[in-house]
Amino acid sequence: MKARFGNRDYDVQYVSRPGEYDGEWSELARILTINTVQGDKIILETELHELLHAALNTELHAYIETAARQIADYLWRRGYRRK
Numbered sequence: 001m002k003a004r005f006g007n008r009d010y011d012v013q014y015v016s017r018p019g020e021y022d023g024e025w026s027e028l029a030r031i032l033t034i035n036t037v038q039g040d041k042i043i044l045e046t047e048l049h050e051l052l053h054a055a056l057n058t059e060l061h062a063y064i065e066t067a068a069r070q071i072a073d074y075l076w077r078r079g080y081r082r083k
């Protein structure tokens, strides 16, 4: 899956790696990695988290973490789910 923010194109890679991080943002490689071994709500939160890092081009992890969790909670209550 591709994601574009401004003039920056990212390759979003979905991987299954038990015991590893939930997600990763590599600005240098322009790759967002989402670990799909977690439950669907954590995957949603991880996608938002890594996309926000890329969209805002910021390493402010604590700020992003709170925003991603709150948006994921909202969307989850609204019924958004993976197909």
Ligand SMILES: [Zn+2]
Residues within 6 Å of the ligand: 049, 053, 060, 061, 062, 064, 065
């Ligand atoms: Zn982060």
